[in-house]
Amino acid sequence: MEYxxxxxxxxxxxxxxxxxxxxxxxxLGFESFEETGEGLLAYIxxxxxxxxxxNNPDLWPEGVEVEYTWAVIPEQNWNAVWEENFxxxxxxxxxxxxxxxxxxxxxxxxxxxxxxxxxxGTAHHETTALMIEYILEEPxxxxxxxxxxxxxxxxxxxxxxxxxxxxxxxxxxxxxxxNAVENVEKNKTSGISVYLGDAGLLSNGKKFDFIIANxxxxxxxxxxxxxxxxxxxxxxxxxxxxYMEDIAAITEAASSFGLVCQGYxxxxxxxxxxxxx
Numbered sequence: 001m002e003y004x005x006x007x008x009x010x011x012x013x014x015x016x017x018x019x020x021x022x023x024x025x026x027x028l029g030f031e032s033f034e035e036t037g038e039g040l041l042a043y044i045x046x047x048x049x050x051x052x053x054x055n056n057p058d059l060w061p062e063g064v065e066v067e068y069t070w071a072v073i074p075e076q077n078w079n080a081v082w083e084e085n086f087x088x089x090x091x092x093x094x095x096x097x098x099x100x101x102x103x104x105x106x107x108x109x110x111x112x113x114x115x116x117x118x119x120x121g122t123a124h125h126e127t128t129a130l131m132i133e134y135i136l137e138e139p140x141x142x143x144x145x146x147x148x149x150x151x152x153x154x155x156x157x158x159x160x161x162x163x164x165x166x167x168x169x170x171x172x173x174x175x176x177x178x179n180a181v182e183n184v185e186k187n188k189t190s191g192i193s194v195y196l197g198d199a200g201l202l203s204n205g206k207k208f209d210f211i212i213a214n215x216x217x218x219x220x221x222x223x224x225x226x227x228x229x230x231x232x233x234x235x236x237x238x239x240x241x242x243y244m245e246d247i248a249a250i251t252e253a254a255s256s257f258g259l260v261c262q263g264y265x266x267x268x269x270x271x272x273x274x275x276x277x
Contacts (some may be wrong), residue, residue, distance in 0.1 A: 001175050002072060006030070006054075009067040010039040017061050019269055023243055024059050026216055034126070039066070046072055051242065089123040091132050097123045097154060110136075110161050113186045114152050115179060123154065125242040130265045130272035131155055131214050134238050137270040138210070140164050146208040146230065148223070149215035149241070153180030159212070160189040167192040168208070170201055199223040202230045209235045214272075217242040221253050228257035231277050240272035246275070249272060 006025070010017055019038045022033045029048045034041040047136060051070065053059070060066045088098040088105070096108040123129050128151075135155060141163030147156040150169035160167050169184075169192060171177050177196040177265060184192045193202055194273060209232050220239055231237055237259060239250060243264060251261045259275040266272075 001173060002074060003043050004046045004049040004070055005073050006042040006068060006070045008039040010064065019062050020061050027218060028053055050133050083185040084250060091129055092136050094136055095132055095158060110158060112154055112185055114154055114155050115186065127214050127272060128154065130267055130270065131238060131240050132158060132213060133265060134272055134274065135159055135162065138236065140210060143209035146211045148199065148211065148213040151176050153183045155212050155214065156192050157184060157187050157189050160192050165191065169194045170197055172198045199226040202226050206230065206233045211235065211237045214240045217246045220250060224253050225257055228259060228277065233277055235277045237275040238272060242267035242271065243269050244271055247273060
């Protein structure tokens with residue numbers, strides 16, 4: 001998939017401005033962000049990018065002069081940069097995520113090998129890291145697990161390593177789907193089925209004990225009814241991909257379908273929230 005990079009320069013650097021812009025861009029379909037010394041970078045599939053949205057004055061904080069440019073990032077160039085900058089990550093002292101070209105970490109409880117391609121989910125982003133911390137704490141052994149927006153498949157792989165009886169991973173991006181299949185094979189994790197698609201695939205009536213959804217605010221709000229309908233009674237739903245200020249809206253929607261919020265984890269204003277049916 002081809003992506004477009006939006007580069008925003010903030011003359012008066014302020015983290016609050018960057019966070020506000022990221023939140024608004026996230027609602028417009030931008031999928032990932034990187035803060036820089038000059039401002040921030042934001043990425044969106046080129047097929048979904050319309051330059052006209054940048055002319056909306058409501059997008060930019062009042063009184064802040066934002067200069068921006070955009071450019072198409074060819075898939076092969078993006079992957080080269082991604083791989084070049086990929087570093088291993090260790091979370092909670094128990095889970096080590098590395099690329100095949102990194103050395104093994106002796107004595108670690110869970111080691112996951114991820115091909116650092118363009119798929120989301122290398123644990124460098126706060127939301128993936130928060131979800132991994134939750135999965136390390138949850139009693140997953142013997143449960144049926146669904147990973148929505150699975151990206152690299154890292155969360156599905158960890159769930160399988162922790163003893164889940166059956167894991168279903170779904171992503172609507174073909175590149176992510178192929179990458180997840182590759183990573184499942186590299187980690188020799190059995191019991192994981194990877195599918196290309198979206199929440200519409202859940203119409204088959206299959207139920208899950210544990211659902212992971214690390215996507216973005218708008219998709220979560222749109223699909224939460226489907227998630228709830230696919231969750232067994234007493235099951236757990238973990239959701240991430242949104243900011244602290246979005247918790248109220250997400251929780252209100254979850255509550256309308258009978259879910260109870262049981263707390264959240266946060267890092268740099270990103271959150272992962274735990275719900276119980």
